[in-house]
Amino acid sequence: MDYDPMAMDTEAEGPSVKISDASAHHVNFELSSVDLAFANTIRRVIMAEVPTMAIDLVEVEANTSVLADEFISHRLGLIPLNSKNVDDVAYSRDCDQCDNYCEQCSVTLTLHARCTGDEIMKVYARDLVVDSQRPNNWVGNPVITDPDGLGTVIAKLRKGQELRLKCIAKKGIAKEHAKWAPVSAVGFEYDPHNKLKHIDLWFEKDAAEEWPPSKYASWEDPPQEGEAFDYDAVPEKFYFEVESVGNLDPDAIIQQGIKVVQEKLAAVIKDLTDGGSGGAAADFDGPRSPDMNMNGGAAASGWDQGYTTPFGTAAAGGSSGWGQTGAATPYGATPYGQNGSNGWN
Template sequence: MARNRMPKVKVNEMEEHYAQFEIHDTDCSVANALRRVMIAEVVTMAVDLVTFEENTSVLNDEIIAHRLGLIPLKYQYREGETRLRDDIRTTLSSERDIQRRFRFTRECDCDEYCQWCAVKLTLGVAFDERAKHRPEREKDLPLVVTSNDLISEDNDVRPVHFETDAEADDSVDQGITIVKLAKGQELRFTAIAKLGIGKEHSKWSPVSKCVFRPQPHVHLDDDAISKLPPALRDLIIQACPAGVLGYNDDDAPPENRKLVVKNDAAILDFVDDVKTLTQRLSPTGKSMISAFASDTNFIFDIESVGSIPVDDLVLCAIYELKRKLLDLQLAVNDLKDDDDDD
């Protein structure tokens, strides 16, 4: 008999572009469904159509258009300034959800595209024009055209030039490189960005990393391990790659140092080797360490490409998963009603 579970979430780390959190009291199918929705079904915006007016660079139009599609575009809700759609019929996961501002082009009643279903971005860079404003020693160097040269006609949408402020400070470029221009070369185009999901094309996927793993349960027999000579304790640590096992305090005297797991994610891969070794080292022949993977608790690691903050990304994925489950429930109820009618 299935029991009703009440999953709980524990956030270990949360930044704008990275998050690690744990989900407790659920099962692998739910965790994997959440992962797949985050990768393939959270709505984002990306360049989908490019019209070139001038391209004398070394790259042809198709390659540049492909690169433009992979530049993340971030939607920024501006309270009091952003005009939201007035035809929303369902409650979305967040006020910052991009679907409160834009609709899919295929669902819009405009002739081609409009402010409610698309965003126009333009770029116009000529080497000779830029060279006039460069220092003399740089006049003949290739000109790097980056995402910073893209001009968005919608203040709510802008290209993401760097993942973090630290990356922006360390980089020698002014954004994501599109192409390099030499003397006499020029690039001008108009790009149309539209809504989409990763299932249609990977350029709409909001994540660069989205993985989960079972939470390991580890037990160390501290009393038995503490009775071993320091050299044998070092041998247990060396049975795993560096960083998996270690001491709680490397500077403490050997007799006061306690063996601990440094990397929970890796211990499951090497626990069999450690168990075999500690069985041979133990006077009783019993293993001094055991570990197994939980089938109800899972750890997620997520990195965003920058188009959506990670917290919004998770909320949008949960909303989408709930919507799918509701649609499934309605479809099942319809089938039951049809059977009853028959």
């Protein structure tokens, strides 16, 4: 494609979204007017960098079950926990209220189960008792979606066996451990007719016959017979299928993902605009989590010199989270429009 002004004009319109299907646990949508790299960034960030809650520490008081402590700890870690408004929770490693963990940065769940009957007893996620001292009223509740309201099975106990333990759930991202993933899968597809030849389909006799068309194939025009290959063609429509594990609503996952990318970019802008002054020691006082500077109260450290104005408003908008509608993004409507007078140069 040529770099004509028209191309820049269409770019200015920005991405557009069409939702084709949605439920409490998934959303399918079509993303267009963006390039492949942008769409892929959205996909990657949703999979790996959206913060959620998961059990991270387990203190075992008694375990007379047949399963090893580590085994049960691992199972507990994988239980999806409600993460609505996780922004209210601080990262334990950044928490300035405590050295280890506290009510600001963790949720405590206790499990006490003992089999007294003759039959094998199953211990379910619903048997976890969530401590009331927690950052908000949702965070840390085990996700229970089955009709009987049981949740996932943690262990099975025989007569006389007992399980008594305390779990500490913390906020984290899936880049550190997959248990923090908000999604089980993100479907990502473009060019269902393979017009761009990004895929080299394996076949025995005829690729068209052996590979069933995707469900999105009917949404785009099939290639014309004898049509010449368009060397300038780029993918234009991207079909996402975001499947939540239940800890966040599907729209929240996407909004959080967008926010994470914006924060990454903001960090780059911040570093490049006031970089050089003060040196590393002044700008940074230790390792921090990726979105720490966005979490309102937590922004007290020396992170924000010179970028305070945009982040100040961002903290106000960001704290109310993804529930909001309309133009209010974490950055406000035009985050960089009014930079001339106030602050970062």
